[in-house]
Amino acid sequence: KQEVTQIPAALSVPEGENLVLNCSFTDSAIYNLQWFRQDPGKGLTSLLLIQSSQREQTSGRLNASLDKSSGRSTLYIAASQPGDSATYLCAVIPFTGANSKLTFGKGITLSVRP
Amino acid sequence: NAGVTQTPKFQVLKTGQSMTLQCAQDMNHEYMSWYRQDPGMGLRLIHYSVGAGITDQGEVPNGYNVSRSTTEDFPLRLLSAAPSQTSVYFCASNKGLGTDTQYFGPGTRLTVL
Numbered sequence: 606k607q608e609v610t611q612i613p614a615a616l617s618v619p620e621g622e623n624l625v626l627n628c629s630f631t632d633s634a635i636y637n638l639q640w641f642r643q644d645p646g647k648g649l650t651s652l653l654l655i656q657s658s659q660r661e662q663t664s665g666r667l668n669a670s671l672d673k674s675s676g677r678s679t680l681y682i683a684a685s686q687p688g689d690s691a692t693y694l695c696a697v698i699p700f701t702g703a704n705s706k707l708t709f710g711k712g713i714t715l716s717v718r719p
Numbered sequence: 720n721a722g723v724t725q726t727p728k729f730q731v732l733k734t735g736q737s738m739t740l741q742c743a744q745d746m747n748h749e750y751m752s753w754y755r756q757d758p759g760m761g762l763r764l765i766h767y768s769v770g771a772g773i774t775d776q777g778e779v780p781n782g783y784n785v786s787r788s789t790t791e792d793f794p795l796r797l798l799s800a801a802p803s804q805t806s807v808y809f810c811a812s813n814k815g816l817g818t819d820t821q822y823f824g825p826g827t828r829l830t831v832l
Contacts, residue, residue, distance in 0.1 A: 641823075649762075649809065651820040707752075708764075712761065
């Protein structure tokens with residue numbers, strides 16, 4: 606059974622720091638990996654999707670990398686801002702499963718201090 | 720284009736009551752899913768559908784029923800609510816391609832007393 610781990614559960618940094626959020630998964634047979642953002646009391650918003658054949662994806666100040674062989678992904682946030690404060694979740698889709706069967710990590714709650 | 724909509728936003732039930740959580744999408748997505756989110760447990764898949772008339776179970780299907788009569792709608796039914804079903808419920812949809820991201824609704828916060 607696929608397990609997705611995100612450590613630490615919470616992180617507090619001063620504004621302007623570059624930071625890395627980690628995600629690890631136990632089964633490397635994945636179809637893709639996605640990073641989501643969730644604001645308190647809200648739904649999930651997709652940030653980046655990395656297909657299994659890709660190594661990384663970039664969107665603005667965000668860069669996500671994927672190393673299938675080691676079962677790891679990282680989300681890099683450059684020049685963090687207070688508006689980046691939210692919970693960040695990673696999720697994987699199994700290679701043989703339906704495209705709706707995401708397995709989520711429990712998320713990292715990020716607080717960026719002004 | 721409203722995306723994925725869910726109703727109601729909040730609901731309080733008594734143990735044993737039944738109700739239906741509504742989910743609709745206007746993006747013509749084939750794939751739709753229901754997740755529940757609990758503190759310390761993360762998001763877990765309840766049921767999913769790969770098209771109208773086709774549904775399947777996820778990780779935690781017990782106590783929930785689904786049906787998919789149209790592409791747009793994917794309601795989740797609680798047959799006899801239990802306190803263990805107190806949670807936040809999210810509906811999601813996507814085109815069904817490996818390159819496609821999932822779109823989530825705003826969630827329904829359910830409390831069962």
